[in-house]
Amino acid sequence: DVKVTQSSRYLVKRTGEKVFLECVQDMDHENMFWYRQDPGLGLRLIYFSYDVKMKEKGDIPEGYSVSREKKERFSLILESASTNQTSMYLCASSPIGTGSNQPQHFGDGTRLSIL
Amino acid sequence: AQTVTQSQPEMSVQEAETVTLSCTYDTSESDYYLFWYKQPPSRQMILVIRQEAYKQQNATENRFSVNFQKAAKSFSLKISDSQLGDAAMYFCAYRSARGGSQGNLIFGKGTKLSVKP
Numbered sequence: 001d002v003k004v005t006q007s008s009r010y011l012v013k014r015t016g017e018k019v020f021l022e023c024v025q026d027m028d029h030e031n032m033f034w035y036r037q038d039p040g041l042g043l044r045l046i047y048f049s050y051d052v053k054m055k056e057k058g059d060i061p062e063g064y065s066v067s068r069e070k071k072e073r074f075s076l077i078l079e080s081a082s083t084n085q086t087s088m089y090l091c092a093s094s095p096i097g098t099g100s101n102q103p104q105h106f107g108d109g110t111r112l113s114i115l
Numbered sequence: 116a117q118t119v120t121q122s123q124p125e126m127s128v129q130e131a132e133t134v135t136l137s138c139t140y141d142t143s144e145s146d147y148y149l150f151w152y153k154q155p156p157s158r159q160m161i162l163v164i165r166q167e168a169y170k171q172q173n174a175t176e177n178r179f180s181v182n183f184q185k186a187a188k189s190f191s192l193k194i195s196d197s198q199l200g201d202a203a204m205y206f207c208a209y210r211s212a213r214g215g216s217q218g219n220l221i222f223g224k225g226t227k228l229s230v231k232p
Binding site: 045048 | 124158165222223
């Protein structure tokens, strides 16, 4: 089975801090994604990556950046955390071929609170 | 741009009964894929069922089946013989058959399903 591991289930940080959320997948998937999940809004795509060192903005990239130095690892960075970034963050991966019927595989999520 | 609409924020079903979750989508494309994902409380989101738009036959996976109406752009999920473990958020998602960023998933806002014993 595909395993997508997010480094923290719960995280509490302070306003202005630089926050790193880590995601690792073990299936050699080319594609990796970061979503934000808020009640009533569903999942919104923050950033995605199709290959090492490649990244593309999703629907809500403002206030975030990403890093993909290795194929299996995709990091989400909050450069200066703000209270409106309090949310559930989901990482996902999928094999090459977006635009296919291959599903994305999700991690357990990180519930981030910014105080 | 494509959109996915789940008109039922919450649904409830009695254990062993059948429930149908609604999903509609808007697209001008003819080739695409549709998915239902399940997210149990505090647990990982998993794929429930998928449907290729070019297939006329509705997908089924054990107690889960879909009613895919391409002309109406409707993709409902039917859960038969509901079990307590079916209680979860259910998300409908659309993916274009095109590659690149156009092939990313587009999610609905979700339906929270409760199962009463």
